[in-house]
Amino acid sequence: MPGSPSPDPKPFVERRWASPDGLHLFARDYAAGPGPARKPIIAIHGLTRNSADFEAIAPLMAQGGRRVLAVDVRGRGLSDWAPDPMTYTPDVYARDVLALMDQAGIARAVFVGTSMGGLITMALTAMRPKAVVAAILNDIGPEVAPEGLARIASYSGQPVEIATWADAAAYARRINGVAFPHYSDADWDGFARRIFRQQPDGAIGLNYDPDIAVPIRAAGARALVPDLWPDFLRLAQKPTLLVRGGNSDLLSADIADRMRKAASSMAYVEVPGVGHAPMLDEPEAQAAIFAFLSEAQ
Numbered sequence: 001m002p003g004s005p006s007p008d009p010k011p012f013v014e015r016r017w018a019s020p021d022g023l024h025l026f027a028r029d030y031a032a033g034p035g036p037a038r039k040p041i042i043a044i045h046g047l048t049r050n051s052a053d054f055e056a057i058a059p060l061m062a063q064g065g066r067r068v069l070a071v072d073v074r075g076r077g078l079s080d081w082a083p084d085p086m087t088y089t090p091d092v093y094a095r096d097v098l099a100l101m102d103q104a105g106i107a108r109a110v111f112v113g114t115s116m117g118g119l120i121t122m123a124l125t126a127m128r129p130k131a132v133v134a135a136i137l138n139d140i141g142p143e144v145a146p147e148g149l150a151r152i153a154s155y156s157g158q159p160v161e162i163a164t165w166a167d168a169a170a171y172a173r174r175i176n177g178v179a180f181p182h183y184s185d186a187d188w189d190g191f192a193r194r195i196f197r198q199q200p201d202g203a204i205g206l207n208y209d210p211d212i213a214v215p216i217r218a219a220g221a222r223a224l225v226p227d228l229w230p231d232f233l234r235l236a237q238k239p240t241l242l243v244r245g246g247n248s249d250l251l252s253a254d255i256a257d258r259m260r261k262a263a264s265s266m267a268y269v270e271v272p273g274v275g276h277a278p279m280l281d282e283p284e285a286q287a288a289i290f291a292f293l294s295e296a297q
Helices: 057-063 090-104 116-127 146-155 165-176 185-195 210-224 229-235 253-262 283-295
Strands: 013-018 024-030 041-044 068-072 109-114 132-138 196-198 204-206 240-245 267-271
Touching (some): 041 090, 057 068, 057 283, 165 204, 229 253, 253 267, 267 283
Parallel strands (some): 041 109, 109 132, 132 240, 240 267
Antiparallel strands (some): 013 024, 196 204
């Protein structure tokens, strides 16, 4: 209609890249704002999530002069689902991210990894150490509290019957309410629209392949206590910031304390009143992140 305002453009462009095994993968690509050129940022989400988790902080990081690529890991969001569910593992995800870097001409980057995204960051540091300039680990460490991972495993990949967006918001609140007790109804609606998507036929379904849980189930009890201390110590030789939710059941206070003792130069912030994992839109998280990025290359 003439004279009507056009909708606000997306703050990112849609970027595609090919995995080593031929999947078409997706990233939100936020252009760097003005100022001195800085190393780009690659942001990687958690197990059942996608690039939309960074929609609040990614534009702000880009305004600081860094290109930001927020990825949809295979099987999530707008990335292809894998024909072989046993490829849903951190080492494969890491190789996918390295393929993105190669195809985008990025030799080195700062990494922001939430939960599983932090595990992927540790894995790719072992594969290609020079690729990582610095890292922000969001509520994840080289080992995890079994009760937290058991909680996540209890709903990951399980069938969900959702008829309306109100149902989707109720589901989001049910599985994440302990982490975000301060959320309003509007917050839960926004949360639901990140973790669900509407199909062309109008049906509402989870925004990931249910088979992402197959490797976890196949590993059994061994999946509950991964030991990645060697990878963490390698990563912590670079500038590193650890963000912990004050109520996190995945990154316990004990694990965080041991990480800080093992990596005395690592920066640290605890986000009060939040569980696993902070959304990075909290003032405490953002203050620590932007202070950290101001010092990183």
